[in-house]
Amino acid sequence: xxxxxxxxxxxxxxxxxxxxxxxxxxxxxxxxxxxxxxxxxxxxxxxxxxxxxxxxxxxxxxxxxxxxxxxxxxxxxxxxxxxxxxxxxxxxxxxxxxxxxxxxxxxxxxxxxxxxxxxxxxxxxxxxxxxxxxxxxxxxxxxxxxxxxxxxxxxxxxxxxxxxxxxxxxxxxxxxxxxxxxxxxxxxxxxxxxxxxxxxxxxxxxxxxxxxxxxxxxxxxxxxxxxxxxxxxx
Amino acid sequence: xxxxxxxxxxxxxxxxxxxxxxxxxxxxxxxxxxxxxxxxxxxxxxxxxxxxxxxxxxxxxxxxxxxxxxxxxxxxxxxxxxxxxxxxxxxxxxxxxxxxxxxxxxxxxxxxxxxxxxxxxxxxxxxxxxxxxxxxxxxxxxxxxxxxxxxxxxxxxxxxxxxxxxxxxxxxxxxxxxxxxxxxxxxxxxxxxxxxxxxxxxxxxxxxxxxxxxxxxxxxxxxxxxxxxxxxxxxxxxxxxxxxxxxxxxxxxxxxxxxxxxxxxxxxxxxxxxxxxxxxxxxxxxxxxxxxxxxxxxxxxxxxxxxxxxxxxxxxxxxxxxxxxxxxxxxxxxxxxxxxxxxxxxxxxxxxxxxxxxxxxxxxxxxxxxxxxxxxxxxxxxxxxxxxxxxxxxxxxxxxxxxxxxxxxxxxxxxxxxxxxxxxxxxx
Numbered sequence: 001x002x003x004x005x006x007x008x009x010x011x012x013x014x015x016x017x018x019x020x021x022x023x024x025x026x027x028x029x030x031x032x033x034x035x036x037x038x039x040x041x042x043x044x045x046x047x048x049x050x051x052x053x054x055x056x057x058x059x060x061x062x063x064x065x066x067x068x069x070x071x072x073x074x075x076x077x078x079x080x081x082x083x084x085x086x087x088x089x090x091x092x093x094x095x096x097x098x099x100x101x102x103x104x105x106x107x108x109x110x111x112x113x114x115x116x117x118x119x120x121x122x123x124x125x126x127x128x129x130x131x132x133x134x135x136x137x138x139x140x141x142x143x144x145x146x147x148x149x150x151x152x153x154x155x156x157x158x159x160x161x162x163x164x165x166x167x168x169x170x171x172x173x174x175x176x177x178x179x180x181x182x183x184x185x186x187x188x189x190x191x192x193x194x195x196x197x198x199x200x201x202x203x204x205x206x207x208x209x210x211x212x213x214x215x216x217x218x219x220x221x222x223x224x225x226x227x228x229x230x231x232x233x234x
Numbered sequence: 235x236x237x238x239x240x241x242x243x244x245x246x247x248x249x250x251x252x253x254x255x256x257x258x259x260x261x262x263x264x265x266x267x268x269x270x271x272x273x274x275x276x277x278x279x280x281x282x283x284x285x286x287x288x289x290x291x292x293x294x295x296x297x298x299x300x301x302x303x304x305x306x307x308x309x310x311x312x313x314x315x316x317x318x319x320x321x322x323x324x325x326x327x328x329x330x331x332x333x334x335x336x337x338x339x340x341x342x343x344x345x346x347x348x349x350x351x352x353x354x355x356x357x358x359x360x361x362x363x364x365x366x367x368x369x370x371x372x373x374x375x376x377x378x379x380x381x382x383x384x385x386x387x388x389x390x391x392x393x394x395x396x397x398x399x400x401x402x403x404x405x406x407x408x409x410x411x412x413x414x415x416x417x418x419x420x421x422x423x424x425x426x427x428x429x430x431x432x433x434x435x436x437x438x439x440x441x442x443x444x445x446x447x448x449x450x451x452x453x454x455x456x457x458x459x460x461x462x463x464x465x466x467x468x469x470x471x472x473x474x475x476x477x478x479x480x481x482x483x484x485x486x487x488x489x490x491x492x493x494x495x496x497x498x499x500x501x502x503x504x505x506x507x508x509x510x511x512x513x514x515x516x517x518x519x520x521x522x523x524x525x526x527x528x529x530x531x532x533x534x535x536x537x538x539x540x541x542x543x544x545x546x547x548x549x550x551x552x553x554x555x556x557x558x559x560x561x562x563x564x565x566x567x568x569x570x571x572x573x574x575x576x577x578x579x580x581x582x583x584x585x586x587x588x589x590x591x592x593x594x595x596x597x598x599x600x601x602x603x604x605x606x607x608x609x610x611x612x613x614x615x616x617x618x619x620x621x622x623x624x625x626x627x628x629x630x631x632x633x634x635x636x637x638x639x640x641x642x643x644x645x646x647x648x649x650x651x652x653x654x655x656x657x658x659x660x661x662x
Contacts, residue, residue: 059603137605140557144611147553148492150546154553 023102030098037094045087052079066132085125089118124176131169135162160195167191247355251338255359258334262294263287263384264362266353269300270344272370273307279370280316280335286380287333294388297360300337301352303344309370310337346497350458351449354440362437364388367459369431374480382476382526383434393471395434396463398426398524399481404538404628407621410640412592413460413498419647420506421467422516425475429460429498432478439471451508457501464505468512477526492614500610503599514655519648541578543622548574550615557612561598566590570616583616583623589646591616593654600658 052058061067061078070078096111139162146154171188265283269276280298287296300313314337340352350367357365364387366380386392399406409427417428435443443465448454454461466473506513551558551574558567569587576582592613599609628636 140604140608143553143557144608147550148611148614150549154549 026102029101033098033101034091034095037091037098041087041090041094044090045083048086049079049083052082057082060133061129066129089121093118120176120178124173127176128169128173131165131172135165135169138162138165160199164192164195247352248338251336251352251356252359254336254338255356258297258336258360260295261297261334261360261362262364263291263296263388264353264357264360264365265296265298265380266350266357266365266367267298267300267313267370268303268346268349268353268367269305269309269313269370270303271305271307271309273305273309273312275373276309276312276370277316278373279368279375280313282375282377283368283380284316284333285377289377290381291384291388295332297334297336297362299353299356300335301349302337302339303349304339304342310339313337347449347455347458350462351444354444357437357440358444362440364434364436365440366434367432372432372482374482375432376479379432379478382478383432386474386476386523386525387434387436390474391436391472392474392523393436393439394463394466394473395525396425396427396473396475396522397430397432397478398475398526398528399430399478400528401481404621404625405481407624408494408498408617411588411620411624411643412617413502414640415589415644415647416502416592416596417463417467418519418644419651420502420513420516421464421509422513422519423467423473424519424521424644425463425467425473427475428463428502429457430463431459431481433459433462435462435466436471439466439469442469451504453501453504453508456504457497460498460501461505464502464509468509474523474525477524477528491617492611495614495617496607496610499613500607503596503610504606506596507600510658514658519644538625540622540625543618543625544578544581547583547615547619547622550618554612554615557604557608560604561609561612562591562594566594570619573619581619581622581626583619585643585646586650588620588623589643589650590653592647593650594657596654597657597660 058067058077058079066078070076070081075081076084093115096114099107100111139158142161143154143158145151146157151157167188171184174184265287267276267279283298287294298313298316300310302310302313313335316335336356338352338356340348353367354365364384366384366387368375368379383395383397386395409429413428414426418424439462443449443462446465448461448465449458451461453464463473465471551570555567555571558570562570566587570591573581573583573587595609595613598604599606603609627639631639
């Protein structure tokens, strides 16, 4: 009985030693890959940070309103965030590459999924960023035009423009990511439709007098008051 | 000759236009007209030009070049059909030379920079000693204007002759409150009308202006007229000014105001980038030779709704708060918000505050803190506030008082120039 136990234990230890001997080089390879990956990811981070500083990315981000959002969320600057993002993506990529060397069954599929997902993640980030840039630029353009044209609800118009573009770019981002496509599509359609309906009702009911005055002014007089009030600048 | 052909090729002058120029040969004076649907006003303007040529330059070879930006009316036909013989019948003076009048459609849509480039290229190819630009909308033009503008350039070797108009009432508010004081402070020359729709330019300056590609730069494209003045001032050309008559009021609307600010202030701000080595070295302003005599300004009653101006200013400051915070310093913005709350009787946009505002806008434009066109648009409501103060101050003022206040504003611009230099490099 005792011999059997000793034999089994010996066999188990021998098997474990064989397994360790089998996996140890792979583990070392994985660690080396992870270490090299860390160095490469760190260099990439420095490179991306320098490039973004050279291209004045932070100013673009500030103009897009992203800096303000990040500041409110107690997050670092957009340049820092983007460079950290590149670091982590690159390093995780290398770690997963190292893990794949271990040859653990079942993990391979998840690793390949991760690498397949990366381009989509990048595209989603780009879409979201440029969506924010476009929303900021166009809402400011709308605000300036409305203020200079003496439009009463300039700020509301600007906010509406920003809101529509942000919603639109968010729905595109989620679609690219493949996250809750149907939900986002329905949500977008509902929000957009509701906004348009609301505007139509608001203008229809609340703007009757305004529309009448506008048409009267356009059809009967020639904007005499405006002409008299404006000064010749040149 | 090779350079001229290259120029013609670069400018994409049409074969038909080149053929017309070759038929003319060489001339002494070119009169340029940039038109777009000006059929209603072009005839009296051309008649005045022809009368001016008959009266003042009967021995010179003169050509009228009309650059048209896609007129839908019969502007081009009117220019082509305008015959100097109509005037000869009524006048005892005869020109000893043929007066050529040619017209070219440079584009289907009006582009002032391209129109000026076309006329200048034509004048350069014709080897004109002087080119006089006349606005087709200036129906108040008199035959003497041609002499007043062309003579200093043609006979006295001046390179640029700028106009001085006889302003009525509160006309030219932007010129008086920004363009003149800032040009004077920055470039050091007291040119009263840096943006003139009428001016004369020497053949030498025409060639240099074209060969330096000013029209292809931002400021040349945005404001071709003011860019001629700035180019002459920075290039140390001989500049003078001549008193003309009354300028007809331009068409007025809110949108025109933005376009006018963009065409003038935008071009002036844009010119500061490349000319920094020149203007940063200018310490004080110099007077420029002035020809003719000023006639008293006719102060006609002008109906202006001051309350509306204040509303536009105050509403602009409140609504554009986030935009202005990207352009102005917090202290200046706080001060603007304070005066935006004042009532019409108390309201004042002081000279120093206005000067600081303009300089901070110029520095932000240089740094492109936000889109440059948005910066220019954001200036419009603030300009309306300054207009209100200008009107209030000069409501019952004499010509001397208006002149004194204008000079005071110019002094503020000159005194605060070190402030501009300071924030030029700092502002981020």
